[in-house]
Amino acid sequence: MKIKSKIWIETDEGILISEGRIQLLKLIESTGSLNKAAKEMNISYQKAWKLIDASNKASAEPLIATQVGGNKGGGTVVTPYGKSLIESFEKINVACWEFLDLELKKHSL
Amino acid sequence: MKIKSKIWIETDEGILISEGRIQLLKLIESTGSLNKAAKEMNISYQKAWKLIDASNKASAEPLIATQVGGNKGGGTVVTPYGKSLIESFEKINVACWEFLDLELKKHSL
DNA sequence: TTTCGTTATATTTGTAAAAGTATAACGAAA
DNA sequence: TTTCGTTATACTTTTACAAATATAACGAAA
Numbered sequence: 001m002k003i004k005s006k007i008w009i010e011t012d013e014g015i016l017i018s019e020g021r022i023q024l025l026k027l028i029e030s031t032g033s034l035n036k037a038a039k040e041m042n043i044s045y046q047k048a049w050k051l052i053d054a055s056n057k058a059s060a061e062p063l064i065a066t067q068v069g070g071n072k073g074g075g076t077v078v079t080p081y082g083k084s085l086i087e088s089f090e091k092i093n094v095a096c097w098e099f100l101d102l103e104l105k106k107h108s109l
Numbered sequence: 110m111k112i113k114s115k116i117w118i119e120t121d122e123g124i125l126i127s128e129g130r131i132q133l134l135k136l137i138e139s140t141g142s143l144n145k146a147a148k149e150m151n152i153s154y155q156k157a158w159k160l161i162d163a164s165n166k167a168s169a170e171p172l173i174a175t176q177v178g179g180n181k182g183g184g185t186v187v188t189p190y191g192k193s194l195i196e197s198f199e200k201i202n203v204a205c206w207e208f209l210d211l212e213l214k215k216h217s218l
Numbered sequence: 219t220t221t222c223g224t225t226a227t228a229t230t231t232g233t234a235a236a237a238g239t240a241t242a243a244c245g246a247a248a
Numbered sequence: 249t250t251t252c253g254t255t256a257t258a259c260t261t262t263t264a265c266a267a268a269t270a271t272a273a274c275g276a277a278a
Contacts, residue, residue: 001125003201007114007209009218016110035224044267049226066225069275073223088216092112092209099208100116100201107197109118144254153237158256175255178244182253 003104005096009089014058017089021051025078025086028052028064034076052076112213114205118198123167130160131198134187137161137173138195143185161185 008018015021027037038048056062063082067074078086117127124130136146147157165171172191176183187195 002119003116004119005114005116005205007112009213010111010113033224045225046227046268047266053226067275068225068273070224071222071275071277074225074274074276075223076225085218088218092212092216095212096114096205096209100205103201103204104118107201109194109197142254154255155238155257156236162256176245177255178246179254180245180247180252183244183246183255184253185255 001104001109003100005100007089007093007096011058011060014054016055016058017085019093021055022086022089024048024051025063025082028076029078029083029086032075032077034064034066037076110213110218112209114209116198116202116205120167120169123163125164125167126194126198128202130164131195133157133160134172134191134195137185138187138192141184141186143173143175146185 006019009016024037024041027040028034031037031040034048034052035045038045041048052064056064059081061081062079063085064076064078066076115128118125133146133150136149137143140146140149143157143161144154147154150157161173165173168190170190171188172194173185173187175185
C-alpha cells in the first residue's frame with residue numbers, strides 16, 4: 001500500500017509551478033532550448049510552450065529568458081528566479097513524500 | 110501564493126482511494142444509493158460505478174455492500190472498513206495541507 | 219546577404235475520456 | 249403477482265484535450 005501525491009503552487013493568475021512544469025524547466029536548463037526540452041519530454045512544442053507561457057503569466061517575474069533568432073536559431077534559458085523555484089519546489093515535494101509515508105504508517109488500513 | 114495537493118492511496122491492484130472517490134463514498138453514506146450519489150456529484154452512474162468497482166478491485170475487503178432488488182429497488186451502503194478508510198484518508202489529507210502550508214512559508218518565493 | 223534552428227502562433231486532425239442511451243436482472247412490499 | 253427504483257453492463261455519441269501540421273519572424277554567424 002503506497003500513498004502518492006501531486007503538489008502545485010498557484011497564484012491569483014493561475015498555476016505557477018507543478019511537477020510537469022518542473023520537469024520541463026529542468027530540461028530547458030540542460031538543453032538550452034524549449035524545442036529540445038519538449039522532444040525529450042515527448043510532448044509537442046506547442047504544449048510545452050503553453051505550459052511555460054501559463055507559468056510566466058502566473059508569475060510576478062519571468063521563469064525563463066528566450067532569444068529568438070541567431071546563428072543557432074535562438075534558445076531559452078532558465079532565470080535565477082526560475083532556478084530557485086525549481087529548488088524550492090523539489091525540496092517541498094520530497095518533504096511531502098516523506099511526511100505522507102509517515103502519516104500512512106500511523107493508520108492501519 | 111497557495112500550495113495545493115492531491116493525494117491518493119494505491120495497492121498493487123490499482124488505486125484504492127482518492128479525493129473524488131472519498132466524495133463519492135460519503136455521498137453513498139448519506140444517500141444510501143450509488144445512483145443518487147452519482148447524481149449529487151453530477152457524474153454519470155456508469156462513471157460512479159466504475160470508480161467504486163476499481164476501488165473494490167484494489168481493496169482486500171469491500172468498501173461497500175450493494176443490495177439489488179427490493180421494494181425500493183435496492184441500494185448501496187458503505188462498509189465499516191470503507192468508513193474507516195474515509196476517516197483515515199481525510200485526516201491524512203488535512204495534515205498534508207497543513208504541512209504544505211508550513212513548508213511553503215519556509216521558502217521565500 | 220543567405221542560412222539555419224529556434225520562438226511564437228494559428229489551424230486542423232486525432233484520440234481518449236466522459237456522457238448519454240439502452241436494457242436486463244433483481245426482490246421486497248403492496 | 250405486479251410494481252418500482254436500483255444495480256450492473258454494453259454500446260453509441262459527444263466533447264475536451266493532445267498531437268500534428270503549417271507558417272511567419274527572428275538575428276547571429278558564415
